Amino acid sequence: MAKKKKKMPGLNTSSTADISFMLLIFFLVTTSMDTDMGLARRLPQPPDPDQEDAQIDVKERNVLNVRLNAAGMLMVNHDVMDIKELRARAKEFVKNENNLSSLPEKHVKEIDLLGPCFITDKHVISVQTDRGTPYNIYFEVQNELVAAYNELREELSRQKFGRSYANLTDEQKVAIRAYYPQKISEAEPKNYGGN
Amino acid sequence: MAGFKKKEKREMPEMNTSSLPDLIFTILFFFMIVTTMREVTLKVKFVVPQGTELEKLEKKSAVSFIYVGPPTDQLRAQMGSGTRIQLNDRYAEPREVMDFVAQERQGMTNQAEQTISIKADQHTQMGIITDIKEVLRKSWALRINYSASRRN
Numbered sequence: 078m079a080k081k082k083k084k085m086p087g088l089n090t091s092s093t094a095d096i097s098f099m100l101l102i103f104f105l106v107t108t109s110m111d112t113d114m115g116l117a118r119r120l121p122q123p124p125d126p127d128q129e130d131a132q133i134d135v136k137e138r139n140v141l142n143v144r145l146n147a148a149g150m151l152m153v154n155h156d157v158m159d160i161k162e163l164r165a166r167a168k169e170f171v172k173n174e175n176n177l178s179s180l181p182e183k184h185v186k187e188i189d190l191l192g193p194c195f196i197t198d199k200h201v202i203s204v205q206t207d208r209g210t211p212y213n214i215y216f217e218v219q220n221e222l223v224a225a226y227n228e229l230r231e232e233l234s235r236q237k238f239g240r241s242y243a244n245l246t247d248e249q250k251v252a253i254r255a256y257y258p259q260k261i262s263e264a265e266p267k268n269y270g271g272n
Numbered sequence: 273m274a275g276f277k278k279k280e281k282r283e284m285p286e287m288n289t290s291s292l293p294d295l296i297f298t299i300l301f302f303f304m305i306v307t308t309m310r311e312v313t314l315k316v317k318f319v320v321p322q323g324t325e326l327e328k329l330e331k332k333s334a335v336s337f338i339y340v341g342p343p344t345d346q347l348r349a350q351m352g353s354g355t356r357i358q359l360n361d362r363y364a365e366p367r368e369v370m371d372f373v374a375q376e377r378q379g380m381t382n383q384a385e386q387t388i389s390i391k392a393d394q395h396t397q398m399g400i401i402t403d404i405k406e407v408l409r410k411s412w413a414l415r416i417n418y419s420a421s422r423r424n
Contacts, residue, residue: 114327120405
């Protein structure tokens with residue numbers, strides 16, 4: 078019973094390369110996918126050395142002074158307050174719905190898509206910190222201020238365009254941003270005593 | 273320098289492709305290692321603050337990182353526990369940030385979009401952050417990003 082010896086056909090491995098290529102691509106994509114998150118801010122331009130005092134006089138009613146001391150306590154204009162209340166205060170300040178004389182002055186400004194608007198484009202939120210202020214308190218304040226602007230923009234976007242701000246076209250976003258320009262200025266830190 | 277034997281003329285054998293997957297696997301591992309290697313060895317430890325209004329850090333090629341925090345546990349014995357700034361793989365002073373920014377900018381194709389991501393420990397004092405920000409302003413690196421994690 079001598080069997081005829083059959084030659085084993087070789088396994089076709091040509092597709093293994095494709096499989097590993099797929100893996101390669103998968104890993105390439107996933108490794109770059111975990112993007113870092115953060116609060117994006119823009120710093121003001123460096124002061125011009127030729128210009129002696131670039132101090133722009135801003136009316137008192139147009140400024141919301143947010144001060145943080147070394148203990149992480151928050152003072153807005155002349156009131157000590159909790160960080161949780163800051164967002165509502167900032168919204169009230171930027172919006173000035175009833176055109177109160179204690180809140181920023183309003184001007185009529187022509188904005189594309191929205192027409193003439195009565196807005197508080199001269200307002201400034203000034204954040205002043207102490208050198209000893211904890212970073213997370215400062216971050217929290219920045220976060221709340223950005224949140225205030227984002228909420229205002231969202232409200233306006235729903236009211237004018239009936240859609241969420243995130244779903245607007247680029248031109249519409251520009252219009253909304255012109256209505257509520259983000260004006261957060263950062264003053265030099267001061268030592269309010271106590272290191 | 274013994275003589276090399278002259279080879280006889282042979283029929284060309286079909287190329288063996290069985291090692292091709294191995295080759296590609298090697299590339300795969302290379303990329304896997306390289307992508308994790310790009311992150312510098314951290315010499316400071318930090319827990320970033322938490323926020324809600326975060327944006328994703330896009331265009332990674334234009335992002336440079338500045339780490340701020342106390343030295344890691346292994347290095348604490350030598351370096352003390354004061355807050356330090358880390359640029360690339362070493363500790364630095366705030367004024368060195370300017371050179372760092374310029375150096376990083378040189379290697380970028382989209383220099384106008386250069387973003388500095390500040391990864392600072394939440395218990396850092398603002399003094400050092402302000403110093404960094406002042407230097408960044410002077411070196412015209414105006415786009416910054418305070419690194420944070422999402423709060424649930």
